[in-house]
């Protein structure tokens with residue numbers, strides 16, 4: 001029987017902490033932090049995520065701006081909108097919701113964001129600073145996972161962590177943070193991915209498995225060792241005939257992994273809510289200090 005890494009509860013605790021900080025700021029007569037989000041096009045899941053970010057801002061007392069741009073906008077026009085946010089002193093941080101429609105050069109768009117306002121931590125400057133163990137905006141999902149481990153006092157030092165997936169926003173940064181100095185951190189890290197011949201061979205040796213590949217129920221109980229810590233980053237929408245029309249499935253087969261694991265994140269209510277809370281945290285940090 002595993003203990004639950006409860007992201008729903010911890011995200012609420014963190015949002016309450018942020019809210020208290022914002023009260024101090026506004027009671028001192030200063031304006032609250034302000035987050036902006038750019039959403040291009042009409043992707044249903046993206047709309048839902050962006051709306052939840054606006055809701056989170058309200059909850060913690062931040063100002064928020066949602067810029068909805070049509071899919072027909074040109075890359076230059078989008079770059080001009082980013083420049084306006086870079087130059088606007090009332091905006092502390094902003095994000096460009098991903099994925100962008102295919103005709104945009106995602107790399108070029110991300111590089112246009114002022115690293116000081118890059119609260120997603122996606123800009124190469126922030127990624128580089130993170131990799132060098134300098135102060136940086138950490139991408140929200142890896143930051144959230146580190147908080148889940150830290151605040152539940154999960155031991156990571158000297159333990160073998162296997163990360164499944166090497167994406168630039170989850171797998172790769174997660175592998176860097178877990179191998180970095182500190183607590184959580186100081187792990188021995190293996191990254192496995194689509195070209196790893198036998199992933200189970202590695203996960204069976206792992207003390208900690210972080211699964212971020214976007215394939216429902218990929219990790220099953222026979223692939224892990226007893227007492228392993230299991231972190232599930234998957235959130236695939238699977239259509240069904242519920243009132244919502246879909247449900248979320250993680251990359252972990254919870255039912256077969258839970259009896260063997262020592263700790264496990266649920267889906268929903270695990271990593272997802274932490275991602276949202278850490279975006280708020282990064283926006284507060286952007287308001288409070290300059291890393292350079």
Ligand SMILES: Nc1nc(=O)c2c([nH]1)NC[C@@H]1CN(c3ccc(C(=O)N[C@@H](CCC(=O)O)C(=O)O)cc3)C=[N+]21
Nearest residue numbers: 095096097098099120140235268269270272273275276
């Ligand atoms: N520029 C950018 N930054 C992002 O941080 C970003 C992005 N683009 N594109 C999409 C992904 C995905 N993402 C999630 C955030 C919250 C939940 C979340 O709250 N999940 C809930 C369930 C939500 C539901 O019911 O749909 C949970 O797991 O319990 C999930 C996924 C942020 N992303």
